[in-house]
Amino acid sequence: MDEAFWHERWKKGETAFHEGRPNRFLVAHFASLGLAAGARVFMPLCGKSVDIHWMLAEGFRVVGIDLSAIAISQLFDDLALTPVLRKQATGDGELILSSADRIDIFVGDLFALDAASLGPVDAVYDRAALVALPPPMRERYAHHIARITNTARQLVVSFDYDQALFDGPPFSVPQEEVERLYGPFYEIENLQQDRVPGGLKRRAEVDETALRLTKR
Numbered sequence: 308m309d310e311a312f313w314h315e316r317w318k319k320g321e322t323a324f325h326e327g328r329p330n331r332f333l334v335a336h337f338a339s340l341g342l343a344a345g346a347r348v349f350m351p352l353c354g355k356s357v358d359i360h361w362m363l364a365e366g367f368r369v370v371g372i373d374l375s376a377i378a379i380s381q382l383f384d385d386l387a388l389t390p391v392l393r394k395q396a397t398g399d400g401e402l403i404l405s406s407a408d409r410i411d412i413f414v415g416d417l418f419a420l421d422a423a424s425l426g427p428v429d430a431v432y433d434r435a436a437l438v439a440l441p442p443p444m445r446e447r448y449a450h451h452i453a454r455i456t457n458t459a460r461q462l463v464v465s466f467d468y469d470q471a472l473f474d475g476p477p478f479s480v481p482q483e484e485v486e487r488l489y490g491p492f493y494e495i496e497n498l499q500q501d502r503v504p505g506g507l508k509r510r511a512e513v514d515e516t517a518l519r520l521t522k523r
């Protein structure tokens with residue numbers, strides 16, 4: 308899953324991962340993060356997720372990042388917002404930042420985003436981010452997220468299934484793996500785990516899991 312893979316997905320409109328409605332675990336469990344009104348939430352690998360609409364409607368501020376300029380253009384169109392664009396030099400490269408009222412979205416590589424460019428965040432919402440990454444990238448991802456967010460609390464929505472059933476993405480990242488990746492930084496609680504309504508990739512045996520990560 309290199310950058311070209313994702314650019315190709317967006318170019319061809321192959322975005323089955325896009326739910327088109329707020330994620331059920333976001334709606335059910337976001338309040339359990341205990342955020343104040345106006346808190347700033349980071350959504351890594353955000354795509355054009357409707358979860359962003361939901362968080363804005365709930366009164367939060369949102370900061371996101373995605374490789375795809377197509378995704379972010381469609382996100383702002385869907386939100387009926389016209390962003391202001393500027394280049395953002397980071398310690399590791401250059402990103403494009405699209406901003407409008409209560410929303411900042413970077414276009415570029417998550418690993419080029421540093422803490423100073425991201426700015427303060429109160430929480431991380433990970434839906435289809437960790438599970439989008441193949442095993443060798445996940446440790447780097449988890450350490451990077453913990454570092455640039457100063458170990459902000461997280462709601463992680465993951466999948467748990469037999470990886471032999473089909474190839475990812477989305478990959479199976481069961482709770483034990485989340486504990487291995489994030490355990491050094493966070494206490495991890497399982498808020499809910501049950502079958503994905505309607506299954507995934509024509510398979511019924513896929514669980515979705517909501518995990519709350521709180522700084523140790």
Ligand SMILES: C[S@@+](CC[C@H](N)C(=O)[O-])C[C@H]1O[C@@H](n2cnc3c(N)ncnc32)[C@H](O)[C@@H]1O
Nearest residue numbers: 313324352353354356373374416417434435439
């Ligand atoms: C499975 S999609 C999920 C999108 C969104 N979270 C959702 O729930 O609809 C994964 C997204 O990660 C983006 N992506 C993959 N690798 C990335 C990277 N290194 N930096 C930024 N975005 C990345 C892809 O462009 C894609 O939009």
